[in-house]
Amino acid sequence: MKPPPFEYHAPRDLDEALDTLARLAERGKVLAGGQSLIPMLNMRLTAPEHLVDVNRLAELDTVETEDGGLRVGALARHSRVGRAGHPLLRQALKLVAHPVIRNRGTVVGSLVHADPAAELPAVLALLGGSVRLARPGRTRDVPAAEFFLGPLESAVEPGELAVSAFFPALPPGAGCAFLEVARRHGDFALAGVCALVTPEGHARAACVGVGPVPIVVDVSERAPDWAAAARAVREAAEPDDDIHATAEYRGHLVGVLAERAFREAAASAKA
Amino acid sequence: MRRHDITLVVNGVARQASVPARRLLSDCLRHDLGLTGTHVGCEHGVCGCCTVLLDGQPVRSCLTFAVSVDGHEITTVEGLGGDGDSLSPVQQAFAECHALQCGFCTPGFLCTVTALLRDNPAPTDEEVVEGISGNLCRCTGYQNIVKAVHRAAELMAE
Ligand SMILES: Cc1cc2nc3c(=O)[nH]c(=O)nc-3n(C[C@H](O)[C@H](O)[C@H](O)COP(=O)(O)OP(=O)(O)OC[C@H]3O[C@@H](n4cnc5c(N)ncnc54)[C@H](O)[C@@H]3O)c2cc1C
Ligand code: FES
Ligand code: FES
Numbered sequence: 376m377k378p379p380p381f382e383y384h385a386p387r388d389l390d391e392a393l394d395t396l397a398r399l400a401e402r403g404k405v406l407a408g409g410q411s412l413i414p415m416l417n418m419r420l421t422a423p424e425h426l427v428d429v430n431r432l433a434e435l436d437t438v439e440t441e442d443g444g445l446r447v448g449a450l451a452r453h454s455r456v457g458r459a460g461h462p463l464l465r466q467a468l469k470l471v472a473h474p475v476i477r478n479r480g481t482v483v484g485s486l487v488h489a490d491p492a493a494e495l496p497a498v499l500a501l502l503g504g505s506v507r508l509a510r511p512g513r514t515r516d517v518p519a520a521e522f523f524l525g526p527l528e529s530a531v532e533p534g535e536l537a538v539s540a541f542f543p544a545l546p547p548g549a550g551c552a553f554l555e556v557a558r559r560h561g562d563f564a565l566a567g568v569c570a571l572v573t574p575e576g577h578a579r580a581a582c583v584g585v586g587p588v589p590i591v592v593d594v595s596e597r598a599p600d601w602a603a604a605a606r607a608v609r610e611a612a613e614p615d616d617d618i619h620a621t622a623e624y625r626g627h628l629v630g631v632l633a634e635r636a637f638r639e640a641a642a643s644a645k646a
Numbered sequence: 647m648r649r650h651d652i653t654l655v656v657n658g659v660a661r662q663a664s665v666p667a668r669r670l671l672s673d674c675l676r677h678d679l680g681l682t683g684t685h686v687g688c689e690h691g692v693c694g695c696c697t698v699l700l701d702g703q704p705v706r707s708c709l710t711f712a713v714s715v716d717g718h719e720i721t722t723v724e725g726l727g728g729d730g731d732s733l734s735p736v737q738q739a740f741a742e743c744h745a746l747q748c749g750f751c752t753p754g755f756l757c758t759v760t761a762l763l764r765d766n767p768a769p770t771d772e773e774v775v776e777g778i779s780g781n782l783c784r785c786t787g788y789q790n791i792v793k794a795v796h797r798a799a800e801l802m803a804e
Contacts, residue, residue, distance in 0.1 A: 383648075417690055475780045547675070
């Protein structure tokens, strides 16, 4: 249960970090909060040659209100982002691990890690947000729909650093809810659903734990028949069996959670 | 592999160590600095035994590299009490309420609860349970730990 040896780099500013990552390319890996990477190292599930620690880049420790949403820097920890006044992020972050883990883990790190059961990728996908990736002399914004490629696989290329993520604000008057079922409090969910309902009757959901990437389903045509909307979500889900639960049970959970989440979101939407 | 010379301010005292990059903060505290009060249960973030305060915030020392926190302040269970053998209010409440049996989980609970009560001096039952939900105890059944948190809040309010 000890990490394998690696070469350690501690850049002092963003330029130095980008240069280091570009030079190392495939051989380098970013260390952010370490709350996913260090368990994997301790369990010897990964053995990168070089780690580039971004914890000294104070310029990435930012949470800013920007045109129509919240821009979260790569070093902003879960606990801070949960207090930033975005209702869906606040609800989602309460479900991410435990308070102590949230003091260290970063929101952007969770997006890049792209665990299929993680809550934040679903929030980014539901809201249609994006992730900003940088390498020396080049920056690109990747929309959520193109960012999550598969289990533990995101669009970040070797040598790139995710510098921030953009979470659009909820549409005016919209209500939201994030519900999930986990074996134990703070564990990754067996299945989860976050839902968004606008006063005009637009409704959509994103599911976690029931597919390789977050699955977004627009159910505006069924609203406000939430039972029918939930059936549509369940049909879109692609659950798998694993040691924690069967595919059938996960599918069942998604249906039940979706209906509850739509009702809760609709109730909190302002007419 | 290269070694790194680091300085950690542990319980108010600047301590130097020369560590490989892969040294976990938990192992640095226990093996390099001889502070064995911080316990190690699972080494993947689940049990909470290794929780210490990093610049005042509770974190998992098993999920932190010592080099990453070079120059920062760490408080371990050894640093919670006052001078000599005196106990902090949280430690005193744990002793009074029988909130430990084997004691393996206790250092993690004490660090977590110390920060919890600093940020929220009069938590509800629900807030206490949420606050300690990341710390596992195989002995007590948690009831007395919850009682001890409320008792510590009382002691601190006196
Ligand atoms: C006990 C426990 C329970 C947990 N439960 C949950 C849960 O219920 N839900 C949940 O969502 N998460 C959970 N987590 C994971 C936690 O949310 C992590 O904080 C998060 O997944 C990763 O963020 P990090 O900053 O710690 O990233 P790290 O662990 O540092 O990195 C994770 C991966 O992303 C890469 N990376 C990180 N930042 C960048 C960047 N800026 N640019 C490029 N690459 C980057 C790293 O190279 C690595 O591959 C849990 C963790 C633990 C230990
Ligand atoms: S030893 Fe760190 S959480 Fe278990
Ligand atoms: S007292 Fe034994 S594990 Fe908590």
